Every structure is written in C-alpha cells, then in structure tokens.
Amino acid sequence: MQRASGESRVTFDLRDGKTRLGDLYQRDPCRVLFPKPELGEPPQAVMITTSGGVTGGDALRMSVEIGPGAEAVATTQAAEKIYRASRGSVACTIDVDVRVAEGAVLDWLPQETIVFEGARLKRRTVAEVVEGGSLLACEMVVLGRGASGERFASGLLLDAWSVRRPGRLVWTDTLRVEGETPDGAGFGTANALATVIGVWDVPLPHFEKARALLETADAVRAGVTVVNGILVARLLGEATAVRHATIRFLTEFRGRRLPRVWHV
Amino acid sequence: MVNDPLYRLLAWLSPAYPVGAFSYSHGVETAVEEGLIRDRVSLVAWLDSVLRHGTGTVDGALFAAGWRTASASDWLAFDAVAERAAAWRGTAEMALESRQQGGSFLSITRTAWPHAALDEAHRRLGGELALPVAVALAASVHGIALEQALAGYLHAFTANLISAALRAVPLGQTDGQIALAALEAAVHDATRTAIAVESLDEVGTATPLLDWCSLRHETQYTRLFRS
Numbered sequence: 182m183q184r185a186s187g188e189s190r191v192t193f194d195l196r197d198g199k200t201r202l203g204d205l206y207q208r209d210p211c212r213v214l215f216p217k218p219e220l221g222e223p224p225q226a227v228m229i230t231t232s233g234g235v236t237g238g239d240a241l242r243m244s245v246e247i248g249p250g251a252e253a254v255a256t257t258q259a260a261e262k263i264y265r266a267s268r269g270s271v272a273c274t275i276d277v278d279v280r281v282a283e284g285a286v287l288d289w290l291p292q293e294t295i296v297f298e299g300a301r302l303k304r305r306t307v308a309e310v311v312e313g314g315s316l317l318a319c320e321m322v323v324l325g326r327g328a329s330g331e332r333f334a335s336g337l338l339l340d341a342w343s344v345r346r347p348g349r350l351v352w353t354d355t356l357r358v359e360g361e362t363p364d365g366a367g368f369g370t371a372n373a374l375a376t377v378i379g380v381w382d383v384p385l386p387h388f389e390k391a392r393a394l395l396e397t398a399d400a401v402r403a404g405v406t407v408v409n410g411i412l413v414a415r416l417l418g419e420a421t422a423v424r425h426a427t428i429r430f431l432t433e434f435r436g437r438r439l440p441r442v443w444h445v
Numbered sequence: 446m447v448n449d450p451l452y453r454l455l456a457w458l459s460p461a462y463p464v465g466a467f468s469y470s471h472g473v474e475t476a477v478e479e480g481l482i483r484d485r486v487s488l489v490a491w492l493d494s495v496l497r498h499g500t501g502t503v504d505g506a507l508f509a510a511g512w513r514t515a516s517a518s519d520w521l522a523f524d525a526v527a528e529r530a531a532a533w534r535g536t537a538e539m540a541l542e543s544r545q546q547g548g549s550f551l552s553i554t555r556t557a558w559p560h561a562a563l564d565e566a567h568r569r570l571g572g573e574l575a576l577p578v579a580v581a582l583a584a585s586v587h588g589i590a591l592e593q594a595l596a597g598y599l600h601a602f603t604a605n606l607i608s609a610a611l612r613a614v615p616l617g618q619t620d621g622q623i624a625l626a627a628l629e630a631a632v633h634d635a636t637r638t639a640i641a642v643e644s645l646d647e648v649g650t651a652t653p654l655l656d657w658c659s660l661r662h663e664t665q666y667t668r669l670f671r672s
Contacts, residue, residue, distance in 0.1 A: 357649025365494030366655035404660025406536040
C-alpha cells in the first residue's frame, strides 16, 4: 500500500483591520477548507484528511500560523481515525506546528483522534506563542473503538506536546500508551483523554473560570492547573462522556459555540 | 582524600537529606482520598504504574540524560536536558515538588560536597534545577555510576511515596516495607528501561489518573502534603 505524505500550511494575517487568509499550501491527503464564519466570529480553517484516515507509515504535517493582531479558529472536519498498522509497518506520524504572534489569537480545536486497536501513531504538536499572543488548544484521544467493544490491547499512541515562548521551552508532556493501559495510576476504566492547553500572558483569570466550569463536569474525571504559566486541563473518562464534557467546557469557557463541523 | 561514591549516594538519597521530600506525596494523598489507593495491594499497583509508566519513566530518562551529558562535560546539552526536565511537569504541584527539591539539593550539595561543576550549573541555571537532573549532576561529577545512582534515586522516590501513603492509609510500618520489597522489580526495570532510552522524544507516560490526582490535590480540603 502506498504511504501517504501530506502537508497543509495555513497563515492568517491582519490586513485593513480584518483577519485574512495569508499563505496556503496543501498536498494530498491534507486539505484545508474555509467555511464562512458565523456573524461576528473569527475566520475558520478546517483541516481534512481526504484519505479518510491514517494508516501505518503515513506522514502528515500541518501548520497554522497567526500573524500579529490576527484571530482565527482552526479545527478538523471529523474525528481522525488511525487504522490498524499492517505487520512490520512503521508508526504513522502527524506533526503539528502552531505559531501565534504578538497580539494574535488562535483556537486550535481539532476533533478527537481515534486510535484503533493495533494502530501505531506518533503525533508531535509544537506551539510557539509570542508574548502578547493567546492560544487555546484542545486535543482528545480515544483508545480503541469502545462503542464496538474494541479494546486497545496492542498498538502505540505517542502524543507529545511542547509549548515554546521565543527561545525557550516552557511546558512539555508526552502521553505514551503501548497496548493495554496500566493498572494503578493508568486510565482506570477510561478509554479517552482530552487535554486543554491555554497560553496567555496572564493565565489566572482563565484558570479560575476553567476551574469553576470543570468542578461541575459530569461523568468524567476533570481538573485544571497552571504549570510554568501554562493552563493545562484534563478530562478523563469514557469516550462519549469525554466528548460531551469537552464540548460543554469549551463552549462555556469560550462563550461561543464550537465550529459547526463539531455539531454535524 | 577519601572518596567513597556509595557513602555520598546514601547520604544524598537518605530521607534525612534536608530537601523536604517528606512534605510531598506526588498525588498519593488524593489517590487515597479518592479510594484509588485503599490498602497495600492497591498501593503497590499504583506505585508500580508510576514507576514503569509514569514519573519513574520520565524522570528516569531525564536522570540518565543529565548524568551522561554531565559526564561528557557537554554543558550545552546538559542545560537542554535541564530545560526539558523543568518543562516536563504535569501540574503546578508536581512542578513545585521537583523544582523546590532540586534547588535545595543543589544548594545543600554545593555546600557539603562542593564541586566546581555544581557551582557552574547553579550560576547558569539561576539555582533552578528539577530534582532528577540535580541528583544526576551531582552523581556524575562525584563519580557515582549511572545505574547505581538512578536505582538509588528511584528507590528513594518510591520509599518516600510509601512513607506518605502510610500516613494517609491506615497501614503499618511493616506493610510499608512489604510494599517496598514488592516494588523492587519495578524500580529495577524502570532503571534499566531509562538507561536504554535513546531519545527523550520517545519517552512518555500512561498515567492520567496520577495527573488527575495531582490536579485534584490543589483543591483538596484537608491536606497534609504539598503535592
């Protein structure tokens, strides 16, 4: 089977007082759509993997860059499915590069990534946020198709996050699940984990709001912290419950509905 | 001059070394409160996963990388490991736990077991160093072998969390030692795994319940511990 090597690069800039699309580069199976935003909403970029899923050996790169003073929302059209890797194939890789300039605002809100039983994925997300820039990012991973009774008994998910300020690394974390999750401090009965990351010059008010909202999260284990100046929230539970709780949290936290693709 | 690596290692990793280890539970206090640790068996299961799939994995790999770069006197690479170790903290309290103890360790060790490399690291990093990297640095420059130093480090980490659990669960001192004995293989395996790591890019954790407990600890009503 042919390995896919796709890439998309999108930049938004502020011109004449409005955020406009700057550069766009796309190579299959990565595509970007720009649905007309609802009134009063910032522009949206919707990432698509036209192959309908990712499999062993695929290498995808996505980058989103927001220029000084611009504001945009980026998401994915659907849940990203990572298919079972054929025997002996190398892990598929997804590299995400997010850059937010001074005074710029980005909400990076991809839909969940579903890692099928036997799939192998290494995803690395690097966010660089200049002082004065704001980033809200949320990523949710699901281990196996729990609704079809599938367990994640073999396979690999390596999901690495780094947040950089110019010239320095401020926060990093990597989830690495290989086969069954461990007893003890592992996932318990959960098969899904959402992570929300927020970068602002003054995180405290955002943190207090997030904490109040997560106190009332239903059916998931949720919490939030500010570590090294970065807001980090986690929602752990069964996939449907985590998706519902995450949608509810993001909607209330942002004070606006999630991009329309989330609701289809 | 006598130079006994074992003597130094035992001193630095003793609960009597005044870095304040006793004041941190690394989420154990909340795990007890939430019923995730209820008895000796669930305590061992919890710490086994923390060693093999959680902090033990990450801090072990950072320790090994710090030890090796210090041994090679590659201070640029060492400082990159130190930066990564400071950034690689899941929660505010786990960051505090590592930063405060690491800073104290460096400061006390500079005084009691001085070495120019410790002073230089202190100057370059403004006295801030995550605990595993601080201990790795001292071990390396004082001629303590990596495997012994790391096994000692992970043992001390484990013993400290057992000691925290004994205060939070109704468990006796003997139970604590039975738990420590049961975790010998986990400490050994985590040490070997960390030493075999070729790239920190491939290291990660599978312990979201640990992170969740640490997040919850920030708002836990009654707290004996700082983490």
